[in-house]
Amino acid sequence: MDECLLTLQMKLIFDKLAYLNFSFIAPKKQMISSLRQGVFAMEVSVTCIRTGMASAILISALLGALSPTVADPASPDLFNLTLEQLMDIRVTSVSKTEQEVHRAAAAVFVLTREDIRRSGATSLPELLRRVPGVHVARIDSNKWSVSVRGFSGMFSNKLLVLIDGRTVYNPFFGGVFWQAQDIVLEDIERIEVIRGPGAALWGANAVNGVINVITRSAKETQGGLVSAGAGTFDQGIGVARYGWSPTEETAIRVYGKGTRRAELERPDGTDAEDDWISLLAGFRLDTEDVWGGNLSVQGEIKDADAGSIRPIIEGTPPAQTDQVTQSDILNGHLLARWSDNTTQIQLYYDRLSYDEPKFAVLSYDTIDLDLQHKFSLGERHFFLVGGGYRFIHDHTEETETIEVTDEVRTTHQFNLFLQDTITLAPDRWQLILGTKVEDSNQSDVAWQPSVRVLYTPNPDHTLWGAVSRAVRLPTRAETDLSFNATVRNIGIPLLIKSAGNNAVESEKLLAYEAGYRWKVTPDVALDLAAFYHRYSDLISGETGSPVMMGGYAISITAFANGIKGRIYGFEGVLNWKPTARLRLEATYAFMETDMKSTEAGQTGEANYDGTSPRHQFGFRSLWNLTDTVELDTFLHFTDEIHFRSGSVSTCWNLDLRLGWRPREGLELSAIGQNLLHSQQQEFDVIRYPDYPAEIPRGIFGKVTWEF
Numbered sequence: 001m002d003e004c005l006l007t008l009q010m011k012l013i014f015d016k017l018a019y020l021n022f023s024f025i026a027p028k029k030q031m032i033s034s035l036r037q038g039v040f041a042m043e044v045s046v047t048c049i050r051t052g053m054a055s056a057i058l059i060s061a062l063l064g065a066l067s068p069t070v071a072d073p074a075s076p077d078l079f080n081l082t083l084e085q086l087m088d089i090r091v092t093s094v095s096k097t098e099q100e101v102h103r104a105a106a107a108v109f110v111l112t113r114e115d116i117r118r119s120g121a122t123s124l125p126e127l128l129r130r131v132p133g134v135h136v137a138r139i140d141s142n143k144w145s146v147s148v149r150g151f152s153g154m155f156s157n158k159l160l161v162l163i164d165g166r167t168v169y170n171p172f173f174g175g176v177f178w179q180a181q182d183i184v185l186e187d188i189e190r191i192e193v194i195r196g197p198g199a200a201l202w203g204a205n206a207v208n209g210v211i212n213v214i215t216r217s218a219k220e221t222q223g224g225l226v227s228a229g230a231g232t233f234d235q236g237i238g239v240a241r242y243g244w245s246p247t248e249e250t251a252i253r254v255y256g257k258g259t260r261r262a263e264l265e266r267p268d269g270t271d272a273e274d275d276w277i278s279l280l281a282g283f284r285l286d287t288e289d290v291w292g293g294n295l296s297v298q299g300e301i302k303d304a305d306a307g308s309i310r311p312i313i314e315g316t317p318p319a320q321t322d323q324v325t326q327s328d329i330l331n332g333h334l335l336a337r338w339s340d341n342t343t344q345i346q347l348y349y350d351r352l353s354y355d356e357p358k359f360a361v362l363s364y365d366t367i368d369l370d371l372q373h374k375f376s377l378g379e380r381h382f383f384l385v386g387g388g389y390r391f392i393h394d395h396t397e398e399t400e401t402i403e404v405t406d407e408v409r410t411t412h413q414f415n416l417f418l419q420d421t422i423t424l425a426p427d428r429w430q431l432i433l434g435t436k437v438e439d440s441n442q443s444d445v446a447w448q449p450s451v452r453v454l455y456t457p458n459p460d461h462t463l464w465g466a467v468s469r470a471v472r473l474p475t476r477a478e479t480d481l482s483f484n485a486t487v488r489n490i491g492i493p494l495l496i497k498s499a500g501n502n503a504v505e506s507e508k509l510l511a512y513e514a515g516y517r518w519k520v521t522p523d524v525a526l527d528l529a530a531f532y533h534r535y536s537d538l539i540s541g542e543t544g545s546p547v548m549m550g551g552y553a554i555s556i557t558a559f560a561n562g563i564k565g566r567i568y569g570f571e572g573v574l575n576w577k578p579t580a581r582l583r584l585e586a587t588y589a590f591m592e593t594d595m596k597s598t599e600a601g602q603t604g605e606a607n608y609d610g611t612s613p614r615h616q617f618g619f620r621s622l623w624n625l626t627d628t629v630e631l632d633t634f635l636h637f638t639d640e641i642h643f644r645s646g647s648v649s650t651c652w653n654l655d656l657r658l659g660w661r662p663r664e665g666l667e668l669s670a671i672g673q674n675l676l677h678s679q680q681q682e683f684d685v686i687r688y689p690d691y692p693a694e695i696p697r698g699i700f701g702k703v704t705w706e707f
Contacts, residue, residue, distance in 0.1 A: 078114035142276035148209030199470035200450035231700030293340030364394035565595030610642035
């Protein structure tokens, strides 16, 4: 067999505290010879015996499968659970009440605390690459495109993201400012991802999916934690946390984090000027026996500085020039949640300000109140009812790029929801009926019903189906803002502007889904989901005729609801635990997009068709080499994506993590990032106002000490 011998040498520069050498088989002809950064250094050298097609991941997995089954590692973590126990992990995002994963009537995937620790990821979007049906593309050092079942873009506006029940959806552009969501990964309990609509419970904008990040309680994070990492791309990441219990019923933790990432290169070889610095500090308090229930209070403040090169349009006649800009993002929140066995009340305040003088200067304050109550009616009906109110006050300033109709806008949103889980046959058939109705002073009443059926003929098989309706509310950018899109030369300068239209309506989805889960054996599990989504009233552009303006021309493209179409496909997850020390996971997602204009003169199909990959494949292995040494791999394939400005090629990528726990509470890890390419472009320019950068190969080292 043709093969290469790959030797990893990890040096920890702490007064020559430790030296570790590890070898295994790999297929690459050449890798990085040496890289040194900060207090951590790692040498990777390759001696090729013969060029081969054997995969490092497959061989390492095979060696693990063939190795004798030995005692589980001593660490009491989730790795030691059987696959059957992992499928019984309880989730809350599907029905807003706890239930086992295998009894959820939705396409749900869970990243556990152990998955997060062993992922080697340094950011929340990078973690989500491991979820089937989620497309994650890094735009530059500080921006990502994260989408579920299509509509990729920096602002993927059909995906709702929650952190401890607090929405981080941006009401200006839709989607998420991911550079403002730097989170302490060590404090995440799990991440629940629903692929498909969740609007019947979570409301508008939960169209194609819901990502719910759930952090650990203060009682689970007692004592101290210090984590420090450095590398070639992630230049420095530091975390400090301390938790204590002033009384038997109360626990508190305080924490802080700092992140610095290097700037990258644009495809033409010039600097992208996209370096990123982020600082955050926060606290969480959990206490019991408060008014007969449990009370949780948490708060956080973040400050991020992110660079960009943007095409800025200035002057008369207008001219477009690439300019280096710097954005300052300040985000803070305070949240309180009280709950007992039947009732939950949550109230939070959130403020975000985005200051980039040549592009956008905006801020918004959100106050959100949510109440829910659950009760049984007889033996067959389990009801969940609730409602809420959201107040949003936002402010936008005009810049060289953006014009606004109203600088200040106040939005009042009200919602009510009801869900009835009907037991048709105990332990076999369930029918789940629900709907959420929302109204606000900025949009029409939105009805979002859902019908779901769950069938469990025996504990090893689960089948489910669903029909749901969801809507996405128009954003501020689509109704009130006008911005300079580009300048073209047609003999004279032609300024193309995109104009908001307060007559645009909500985008609508009617979704059909079905799924099947099978516990094949105690060591093998399969999870399949298929979907057919029909969209109407998608946002399009209606281009008007150019108008002369004294030496140049202006063409205005007004937003309208002129696109309809369909997206269909399926996703699958196969888990196998061949030995007590090895867990393997393979994921695959297929998706087909078909969009068309509903009226003459409407444009926008190219913004939807082809901008998300048709095929995605992932392979992950978690292998405990010994009781203290771990080898984790993640191989990922993304099909090509197309834009009006070009395309991004298909890509195979590989991440490796080598972890060592020399003593209880201490963990050292070496991580290889994007190892199959020296650098590569993952996204293109059409879906966001920046230029893309190329993502490099990287080496990252990390030390974590809990005490």
